[in-house]
Amino acid sequence: MLYEAVRLALQAILRNMFRSFLTVLGIVIGVAAVIAMVTVGQGSTDQVEADVSTLGTNLLMIRPGQPSQGPGSGVGGTAASLTLKDVEAIEEQIGSVMVATPSNSRAMTVIFGNVNSSTTVTGTDTRFLTARDWPLSIGRAFYESEQRTGSAACILGSTVRQKLFGNSDPLGASIRLKQISCRVIGVLEAKGASSFGTDQDDIVLMPIRAFQRRIAGNQDVSMIYASIRTGVSTDKAKADIERLMRERRRIGAFEEDDFNVFDMKQISSMLTGITSVLTGLLSAVAAVSLLVGGIGIMNIMLVSVTERTREIGIRLAVGATEGQVLLQFLVESIVLSLIGGLIGIVLGLGLGLLGSRLLSIPFSPNPSLVLAAFVFSALVGIVFGFFPARRAARMDPIEALRHQ
Amino acid sequence: MMPPGTTPGTPPGTILGTVASARAVPSPGATPLISLRGVTKIYGTGDAEVRALRGIDLDIHGGEFVAIMGPSGSGKSTAMNILGFLDKPTGGSYAFGGAEVDDLSRDQLALLRRNFLGFVFQGYNLLARTSALDNVELPLIYQGMARTERRRLAFDALGKVGLKGREDHDPSQLSGGQQQRVAIARAIVTNPDVILADEPTGNLDTSRSHEIMDLLTELNRKDGITILMVTHEPDMAVYADRLIHFVDGRIESDTIPDKAVPHAL
Ligand SMILES: Nc1ncnc2c1ncn2[C@@H]1O[C@H](COP(=O)(O)OP(=O)(O)OP(=O)(O)O)[C@@H](O)[C@H]1O
Ligand SMILES: [Mg+2]
Numbered sequence: 001m002l003y004e005a006v007r008l009a010l011q012a013i014l015r016n017m018f019r020s021f022l023t024v025l026g027i028v029i030g031v032a033a034v035i036a037m038v039t040v041g042q043g044s045t046d047q048v049e050a051d052v053s054t055l056g057t058n059l060l061m062i063r064p065g066q067p068s069q070g071p072g073s074g075v076g077g078t079a080a081s082l083t084l085k086d087v088e089a090i091e092e093q094i095g096s097v098m099v100a101t102p103s104n105s106r107a108m109t110v111i112f113g114n115v116n117s118s119t120t121v122t123g124t125d126t127r128f129l130t131a132r133d134w135p136l137s138i139g140r141a142f143y144e145s146e147q148r149t150g151s152a153a154c155i156l157g158s159t160v161r162q163k164l165f166g167n168s169d170p171l172g173a174s175i176r177l178k179q180i181s182c183r184v185i186g187v188l189e190a191k192g193a194s195s196f197g198t199d200q201d202d203i204v205l206m207p208i209r210a211f212q213r214r215i216a217g218n219q220d221v222s223m224i225y226a227s228i229r230t231g232v233s234t235d236k237a238k239a240d241i242e243r244l245m246r247e248r249r250r251i252g253a254f255e256e257d258d259f260n261v262f263d264m265k266q267i268s269s270m271l272t273g274i275t276s277v278l279t280g281l282l283s284a285v286a287a288v289s290l291l292v293g294g295i296g297i298m299n300i301m302l303v304s305v306t307e308r309t310r311e312i313g314i315r316l317a318v319g320a321t322e323g324q325v326l327l328q329f330l331v332e333s334i335v336l337s338l339i340g341g342l343i344g345i346v347l348g349l350g351l352g353l354l355g356s357r358l359l360s361i362p363f364s365p366n367p368s369l370v371l372a373a374f375v376f377s378a379l380v381g382i383v384f385g386f387f388p389a390r391r392a393a394r395m396d397p398i399e400a401l402r403h404q
Numbered sequence: 405m406m407p408p409g410t411t412p413g414t415p416p417g418t419i420l421g422t423v424a425s426a427r428a429v430p431s432p433g434a435t436p437l438i439s440l441r442g443v444t445k446i447y448g449t450g451d452a453e454v455r456a457l458r459g460i461d462l463d464i465h466g467g468e469f470v471a472i473m474g475p476s477g478s479g480k481s482t483a484m485n486i487l488g489f490l491d492k493p494t495g496g497s498y499a500f501g502g503a504e505v506d507d508l509s510r511d512q513l514a515l516l517r518r519n520f521l522g523f524v525f526q527g528y529n530l531l532a533r534t535s536a537l538d539n540v541e542l543p544l545i546y547q548g549m550a551r552t553e554r555r556r557l558a559f560d561a562l563g564k565v566g567l568k569g570r571e572d573h574d575p576s577q578l579s580g581g582q583q584q585r586v587a588i589a590r591a592i593v594t595n596p597d598v599i600l601a602d603e604p605t606g607n608l609d610t611s612r613s614h615e616i617m618d619l620l621t622e623l624n625r626k627d628g629i630t631i632l633m634v635t636h637e638p639d640m641a642v643y644a645d646r647l648i649h650f651v652d653g654r655i656e657s658d659t660i661p662d663k664a665v666p667h668a669l
Contacts, residue, residue, distance in 0.1 A: 004545050015533065314529050317490065318543040318590065319518020321511045397490045401529060 001324065002331070009332035012304070013339070023300040024340030026293025027380060031341050031373045033286035035348025036355060038369055041279035043352075043361040045272045050362075052268040058228040059131060060238060061262045062090070062245065079258040081220035084208065086248060090224060091127075094240045096232040101127040102208050102221040110204060111176040112164040119160050121177060121204045123211020129188075131227040139171050139186025142207050150209030152182040157203035158190040175204075180214050182206060234263045290376065293340065294384040301333050301388035312392050313400025326393035333385025334378055341377025345370055435502045436463035437597065437630060438487060443496035445482050445653075456482040458653035459496070466597065469624045469631045471641040471661065474650030480634045481602055483650070487632060488521055488600045489513040518546055522591025522629075524601035528583040530575045530590075536562060537571040540589045547594065561589040565619060581612035588619060592629070599623065601633040605640055617643045 013020045064079040084102055091100040105122040126141040128134075136155070146153045154175060161170050170184045182204075191200040212219055228237045238261050245259050305312070315325060349365055356363040445457040456479045464470055472480050485491040486498065489505065497506050500516065508516070522543075523529075530539045540558040549557075562571055565585040575583050584604060591599050601620065605613035621643050623629045633644065641647050647661040 001545075001548060310529070311531055314531060315542070315546075316514065317488075317517065317523050317529070318546065319514050319594075320546045321514045323511070324546055398485055401490075401525070 027340030030290035031344025032348035036351035039352030298384035316397035329389035334381035337381035471644035
């Protein structure tokens with residue numbers, strides 16, 4: 001009987017192909033939206049996690065400013081800057097820290113010959129390469145003497161090297177930054193694009209003293225990277241650094257910190273938090289669309305029951321029970337919404353794939369979500385098909401047969 | 405609730421028991437297959453009240469071929485609907501195969517229709533855009549019969565009404581006479597005890613009408629199916645062996661038709 005009901009349902013649906021298609025459009029859009037959204041959301045979360053692991057999971061970053069401002073905010077307004085002495089103190093006095101390195105960055109134009117390119121110039125020291133786990137592809141790191149005297153030696157990121165030099169050898173060449181000329185001593189290995197919206201390889205490194213004296217014009221350090229020894233908990237290292245910094249910056253027992261220590265986990269959870277809020281929001285929109293889709297199905301099923309009054313009369317006359325007629329129409333609306341759900345799933349996965357390609361993030365379809373979408377469309381069919389089906393089942397056979 | 409001893413698909417045991425003997429030649433004193441006592445039907449209330457049936461007493465035995473005639477509005481269709489379990493009387497009682505059916509539920513009446521009755525309507529009432537074979541199969545689907553068995557019985561029934569080779573045609577591809585044959589095939593495919601035919605030839609020309617009447621006569625004579633037929637045409641009524649006249653919601657006469665007038669064959 002169930003098999004017959006499914007066969008009849010498919011027949012009835014195919015007979016009104018175009019109308020059936022319009023009927024399920026709401027479900028198709030709802031399901032496709034949810035699937036595409038969640039797939040892209042999951043993909044970007046995966047991407048953020050992958051990026052964070054390229055930065056190194058045991059990396060801490062220290063910045064001046066109020067803790068509440070978060071890692072994205074700029075240097076805190078009134079908070080005193082960090083200094084090179086802070087870097088030394090962190091590395092020497094905290095056992096769990098392997099290396100600490102300063103960093104101060106500025107967006108600038110670099111020029112070589114008649115080619116110029118805007119990039120980020122970062123003043124730091126050789127320990128930056130260890131902390132960020134970022135080896136050189138060619139050339140060498142800064143000599144101790146270059147760091148001490150602040151001579152103008154530059155290490156290029158692979159993007160900058162590509163833009164300025166193409167395939168020719170950059171080592172020993174002089175590039176111009178503002179009024180200074182800087183000798184290229186090495187090139188970093190490529191890290192690849194990052195979901196933080198920046199190209200990590202679009203960078204020029206120079207000794208921090210040179211940066212402070214000749215570019216920034218002050219003694220500030222805007223951020224300290226501290227790399228934690230393996231096997232030491234990030235939380236412990238963080239607490240140690242916070243204690244040391246409070247001491248060094250003479251913050252009273254009842255005063256708030258005027259600096260921040262972030263770990264990469266915090267940054268990634270903040271970013272994935274944003275994506276999950278977005279996904280949730282769009283899923284709510286999609287749920288409304290499913291509801292509207294369900295009402296559309298109910299509407300068409302009611303029309304269909306009225307149109308087929310005579311057919312129902314015939315079925316009742318030859319001995320169909322109420323239950324059999326109810327089943328037939330219920331199955332029809334379930335099959336209808338399942339077809340919508342399936343089209344929606346396929347469309348959603350397709351859009352998800354397209355979206356992931358465009359955003360160059362991994363394609364991460366979620367099998368349990370696909371299953372849920374399937375079950376949910378069946379539920380929509382049952383809930384919104386029940387009332388029309390019951391109306392069909394309760395018809396009076398004589399009146400139904402007389403209906404024109 | 406169903407009466408005791410009843411399962412879906414098999415109506416009351418008393419009915420089944422009687423049905424086995426229903427095909428026998430009616431003998432006076434045997435339990436009638438159909439028995440109406442004081443049946444009334446009132447439509448509407450108050451000023452709009454229509455008394456369609458005003459007290460019908462009627463016994464029909466298994467194997468009879470009964471024609472019902474009467475002026476328009478005299479209650480013929482109303483009586484047929486009640487006899488066919490499509491409608492319930494306002495008053496009086498109805499026994500089928502010796503069992504009272506007045507208190508049966510909607511679903512139980514559906515089971516009686518499915519297992520014991522076949523309907524033939526003036527307007528054929530076939531499912532549109534559905535092949536002759538599928539139309540004939542319909543009652544068997546609701547009986548829960550397996551597909552291959554269903555197909556076989558539907559094929560046989562279409563063969564019996566002379567539509568071999570038309571199994572795949574849908575109603576729009578068939579003439580009126582052929583459509584009525586499909587309807588008759590659908591009525592007999594369940595091997596019913598009674599066929600209820602309300603003006604089966606009302607939409608057909610004379611020679612097509614006689615063909616349908618010959619078919620019904622054959623089903624009555626050969627298969628012993630009891631036939632109740634409403635008609636306006638005396639030419640068709642003479643095929644029956646009993647003629648009942650309705651006037652104004654009552655039975656005015658119950659006679660043997662005058663077969664002296666020979667009908668065309
Ligand atoms: N559903 C209904 N509601 C109200 N009145 C009805 C209904 N069905 C039938 N009637 C009335 O009951 C009476 C008997 O109708 P019925 O259809 O039984 O007549 P009939 O003998 O079959 O007539 P005809 O030869 O025209 O088919 C008529 O007066 C009709 O108007
Ligand atoms: Mg009538």
